[in-house]
Amino acid sequence: MQKKLFTIIAFTENRIGLLNRITIIFTRRHINIESLTTSECEVEGVHRFTITTRTTKERAVKVVQQIDKLVEVIKASLHEEEETVYQELALYKVDARQIAENGLFTAFLNTIKKYDAHIQTATDDYIIIEKVGRRVEVFMLLDALKEYHVLEFAKSGRVAMTRSANDLDQYLRDVEARVAEEAHEVGV
Amino acid sequence: MSTQAPHAAYKMKTLPRTMTGAEAVVASLLEEGVDTIFGYPGGAIMPVYDAFYDYQDRLRHILVRHEQGAVHAAQGYARVSNRVGVCIATSGPGATNLITGIADAQVDSTPLVCITGQVGSHLLGTDAFQETDVIGISMPVTKWNYQITKAEEIPAAFAKAFYIARSGRPGPVLLDITKDAQFKTLDFTYAPCTGIRSYAPYPKSRPDDVIAAAALINSAKKPYILAGHGILLSQAQEEFKAFVEKTGIPVASTLMGLSALPCDHPLYVGYLGMHGNYAPNVKTNEADVIIAVGMRFDDRVTGDLSRYAKQARVIHIEIDPSEINKNVKAEVAINADAKEALLALMPHVQERSHDAWIGEFKALDKIEHEKVIVKDFALPENSIKMANVVERISRKTKGEAIVVTDVGQHQMVTSRYYAYRGQDNNVTSGGLGTMGFALPAAIGAKFARPDEEVIAIIGDGGFQMTLQELGTIFQENTGVKIVLLNNNFLGMVRQWQQLFFDRRYSSVEMKNPDFIKITEGFGLKARKIEHPSELDGAIDEMLAHDGPYFLEVVVEREENVFPMVPTGASVAEIRLE
Numbered sequence: 001m002q003k004k005l006f007t008i009i010a011f012t013e014n015r016i017g018l019l020n021r022i023t024i025i026f027t028r029r030h031i032n033i034e035s036l037t038t039s040e041c042e043v044e045g046v047h048r049f050t051i052t053t054r055t056t057k058e059r060a061v062k063v064v065q066q067i068d069k070l071v072e073v074i075k076a077s078l079h080e081e082e083e084t085v086y087q088e089l090a091l092y093k094v095d096a097r098q099i100a101e102n103g104l105f106t107a108f109l110n111t112i113k114k115y116d117a118h119i120q121t122a123t124d125d126y127i128i129i130e131k132v133g134r135r136v137e138v139f140m141l142l143d144a145l146k147e148y149h150v151l152e153f154a155k156s157g158r159v160a161m162t163r164s165a166n167d168l169d170q171y172l173r174d175v176e177a178r179v180a181e182e183a184h185e186v187g188v
Numbered sequence: 189m190s191t192q193a194p195h196a197a198y199k200m201k202t203l204p205r206t207m208t209g210a211e212a213v214v215a216s217l218l219e220e221g222v223d224t225i226f227g228y229p230g231g232a233i234m235p236v237y238d239a240f241y242d243y244q245d246r247l248r249h250i251l252v253r254h255e256q257g258a259v260h261a262a263q264g265y266a267r268v269s270n271r272v273g274v275c276i277a278t279s280g281p282g283a284t285n286l287i288t289g290i291a292d293a294q295v296d297s298t299p300l301v302c303i304t305g306q307v308g309s310h311l312l313g314t315d316a317f318q319e320t321d322v323i324g325i326s327m328p329v330t331k332w333n334y335q336i337t338k339a340e341e342i343p344a345a346f347a348k349a350f351y352i353a354r355s356g357r358p359g360p361v362l363l364d365i366t367k368d369a370q371f372k373t374l375d376f377t378y379a380p381c382t383g384i385r386s387y388a389p390y391p392k393s394r395p396d397d398v399i400a401a402a403a404l405i406n407s408a409k410k411p412y413i414l415a416g417h418g419i420l421l422s423q424a425q426e427e428f429k430a431f432v433e434k435t436g437i438p439v440a441s442t443l444m445g446l447s448a449l450p451c452d453h454p455l456y457v458g459y460l461g462m463h464g465n466y467a468p469n470v471k472t473n474e475a476d477v478i479i480a481v482g483m484r485f486d487d488r489v490t491g492d493l494s495r496y497a498k499q500a501r502v503i504h505i506e507i508d509p510s511e512i513n514k515n516v517k518a519e520v521a522i523n524a525d526a527k528e529a530l531l532a533l534m535p536h537v538q539e540r541s542h543d544a545w546i547g548e549f550k551a552l553d554k555i556e557h558e559k560v561i562v563k564d565f566a567l568p569e570n571s572i573k574m575a576n577v578v579e580r581i582s583r584k585t586k587g588e589a590i591v592v593t594d595v596g597q598h599q600m601v602t603s604r605y606y607a608y609r610g611q612d613n614n615v616t617s618g619g620l621g622t623m624g625f626a627l628p629a630a631i632g633a634k635f636a637r638p639d640e641e642v643i644a645i646i647g648d649g650g651f652q653m654t655l656q657e658l659g660t661i662f663q664e665n666t667g668v669k670i671v672l673l674n675n676n677f678l679g680m681v682r683q684w685q686q687l688f689f690d691r692r693y694s695s696v697e698m699k700n701p702d703f704i705k706i707t708e709g710f711g712l713k714a715r716k717i718e719h720p721s722e723l724d725g726a727i728d729e730m731l732a733h734d735g736p737y738f739l740e741v742v743v744e745r746e747e748n749v750f751p752m753v754p755t756g757a758s759v760a761e762i763r764l765e
Contacts, residue, residue, distance in 0.1 A: 017327070062514060068509075069509070069510050071384065071386065071387045176385050179383035
């Protein structure tokens with residue numbers, strides 16, 4: 001089976017140590033995490049994990065099941081590239097002195113324009129470029145900037161959403177109703 | 189985690205009172221119906237031990253001799269009683285000594301709550317005396333864990349811990365309590381946890397799946413049931429028996445599922461897996477429909493997966509969704525508790541019988557009998573074979589004793605020849621295969637069911653791993669019967685070295701001590717036998733004795749356990765010699 005890039009989205013309670021619990025699921029299976037983003041989401045108190053990993057579909061399915069099984073994970077799902085809308089952010093620090101000395105400023109600005117990036121910070125020593133876009137575009141710009149001597153490159157994880165119109169808030173309300181119902185069944 | 193814990197449902201039971209965190213630990217345990225805990229004190233857990241002092245009439249604490257003994261005892265207790273086992277230890281080495289047992293409970297789905305003391309919260313992360321990151325260390329081997337740093341967190345944390353440990357697929361939970369949380373005071377109110385929004389332990393069976401499964405079962409020509417631990421965890425023995433008798437389908441059991449159906453039931457065809465019976469293994473690759481109930485297709489059962497039951501259409505009844513399609517592809521999966529699934533299936537399955545198919549199993553049984561069993565039960569004049577010891581114990585206890593086995597050849601022999609008939613009477617370390625498990629687990633089992641016979645069957649290797657727990661037996665006068673099958677070898681490893689490593693016996697020969705002197709030193713009645721003529725009398729004496737008894741049986745040095753499915757082989761390639 002061939003390896004592909006998958007995106008895993010998990011909605012969780014906001015707990016110390018849960019990140020650790022999720023990542024050891026990958027370590028245990030000798031699977032590398034390519035990127036990991038966590039943040040708050042639209043529902044208060046619920047946290048969102050976006051993880052990308054390159055593996056076979058079979059292994060990805062099993063990893064997601066293990067994540068979903070964790071007590072503090074509300075829901076985890078697996079998505080292929082085509083099923084998600086995503087963006088990644090990158091910063092590139094370029095040597096300003098070298099550009100000035102070699103008269104490359106115009107060429108440099110045209111490169112930035114071509115890749116739809118923009119200048120974030122400019123000093124006499126360095127210029128920081130910022131680009132938001134798909135992964136492949138981020139790396140194409142990095143390649144193009146090589147001739148200008150890249151001092152530093154940093155990239156964020158993925159911020160991703162599925163292409164379906166799901167409603168986490170409604171899901172949580174359904175879940176909470178079920179929990180309350182089970183409490184009633186137990187005989188409060 | 190807030191005291192309000194809005195994401196878990198609670199029901200209020202008691203009135204608020206002011207008490208210390210340590211007392212709140214005791215009060216929470218009492219609220220959860222705990223009356224016995226196994227543990228070992230130390231600096232970071234001393235406030236809790238001080239609180240125990242005032243509740244000795246209601247909460248019995250058994251002092252073990254090593255924290256590993258505490259966790260295995262809690263496991264034995266839980267296995268035979270279907271209650272949550274509780275153990276307690278101090279920080280640092282006390283906590284890390286629990287890890288083996290916690291890992292064992294995790295893989296064998298045993299409900300445990302393990303309490304560890306921890307240094308004061310201001311010292312966390314400073315490499316303080318006896319400080320370890322037990323939350324980090326236990327994460328991969330617990331169902332859930334939590335570090336309590338404030339006294340007011342204690343009641344809700346305990347409620348959540350017990351709920352998680354016992355619900356759905358049971359498992360071990362660890363609570364790490366900092367010393368300052370034990371000293372500080374809180375207003376104690378307790379509300380048992382009845383639900384957690386992010387956790388759905390009881391999936392309900394879906395009617396479509398049930399109907400599809402029933403259709404497969406009704407049209408099957410060679411149906412076969414694989415019975416696992418899930419039936420026992422679900423307490424579904426009655427429902428299972430009814431299902432089996434209505435459908436007339438032969439049943440084989442995994443190691444952990446032994447006694448799901450009594451061994452003498454006409455539809456029970458034997459024990460599956462690496463050292464299981466011949467017919468159950470071979471017939472797996474001839475069945476057209478396989479119904480797996482509460483079992484997870486562990487590699488000891490399946491052998492080489494690429495040649496396991498490829499011809500069969502598999503129905504998997506399993507409460508843990510991540511086990512479905514993990515190892516074996518299921519055509520129909522009923523993701524539910526075993527009892528619920530079996531009850532849902534009953535009205536849809538037809539009454540049938542499969543005499544000819546079952547007859548095929550019996551034919552293969554004959555071969556196993558001739559090639560293996562007869563040899564196992566041979567009666568050499570001057571040496572004792574393991575099967576004879578187990579079979580006689582089985583007969584004399586009518587298959588109704590609680591039998592706790594350690595790990596190795598003796599474990600396989602006992603699984604093959606003890607005819608389990610009672611409920612929740614089989615206690616062994618299955619998934620992890622932890623040597624040293626049996627002695628402390630037997631102690632725990634005896635505390636859970638004190639009026640029943642508890643017999644630990646142990647090898648000379650495993651016995652020496654935890655024999656310090658003889659001290660616990662001595663102090664508590666725990667009436668367990670210990671049978672040591674002594675071949676002066678690490679038998680199972682020796683067998684593999686004989687079969688696969690050209691008899692190169694690398695570090696498997698044991699120069700053993702005088703076990704009788706040791707056990708008598710611990711105050712037990714002890715006896716050693718070497719001659720077959722002594723066997724019957726010794727077992728009778730052991731069973732008749734009131735109180736703990738140690739029987740060392742010197743067995744043949746180089747006996748091998750057959751049948752065997754070697755690693756990487758197909759179940760159909762099971763070796764008879």
